[in-house]
Amino acid sequence: MIELYSANTPNGLKVPIALEELDVEYRLIKVNLSQGEQKRPSFLALNPNGRIPVLVDLDGPGAQPLNLAESGAILLYLAQKHGALLPQDPVEYQRAMEYLFLQVASVGPMFGQAGWFLRSAPEPVPLAIERYRNESLRLTALLDERLAEVPWLAGSSYSIADIMHFSWLRIADYAGVDLNQFPHVRAWIDRISARPAVQRALARLQN
Structure with missing residues (x-):
């Protein structure tokens, strides 16, 4: 049995999608971020990073309970355990890893910072807005070029790389990115x- 502590955020959406795709039974435990539940001792015992x-x-592993944080690590663990959502072709497998880590290292942080400075900063910080929004646009253009060539980020196979990116790209306007400029990304989102x-x-996260 799997227990998932999550919330209706871009990072919180990734693991429910993977579990639903894998048809794995799980118990969803919603974490109220606005009330700081992720900083309470009971949650920090599961993930000290909060x-x-x-x-x-x-x-x-070894029929022992495993606590695992970080969405990229969780998706890779689930895909390897269940033998799905990773390409069989060795080159496409490596492409899936490449785009998985691109999301972890670049897309998630840049979109998150762009959105925060655009929408949540106590006062406007034009230099930060420009920096993070421009980097979000650059990364979206990079993905658009890739998706002009192949249907999925790894190539011919839908994989955890697509799930990782989808949760942020579906709300690209949060980071000031207009998807009308990126038709291949928009079609991929659809x-x-x-x-x-x-x-x-x-539906599970929103209910």
């Missing part, structure tokens, strides 16, 4: 949004 998502696999597993994950 961030969602956190996965608790009661049947982890393809993922139409997947039943994605729709189920969104």
Whole structure:
């Protein structure tokens, strides 16, 4: 059995999508971020970094419970454990890893910072807004070029790389990115949004 501590945020959406795609039973435990539940001792005992998502696999390696944080690490763990959402082709597998880490290192942080400075900063900081929004635009253009050539980020196979990026790109306007400028990314978002597993994950987080 899997317990998932998460919330309706871009990072919080990734793991429910993967679990729904893998058809794995899980218990969703919603964390109220606005009330600071992620900073309470009970949550910090699961993830000292105080961030969602956190996965608790009661049947982890060696049949022992495993607590795991960081969405990229969780998705890679689930894909490897269940033998799905990773390409069989060795080159596409490496492309999936490449784009997985691009999201972790670049897309997530840049979109998050751009959105915060645009929408949540106590006062405008034009230099920060310009820096992070421009980098978000550059990264979206990079993905658009890739998706002009292949249907999925790894190539011919839908994978955890797509799930990782989707959760941020679907709300690209948060970072000041107009997807009308990036038709291949927009079409890719539409393809993922139409997947039943994605729709189920969104419904569970929103209810």
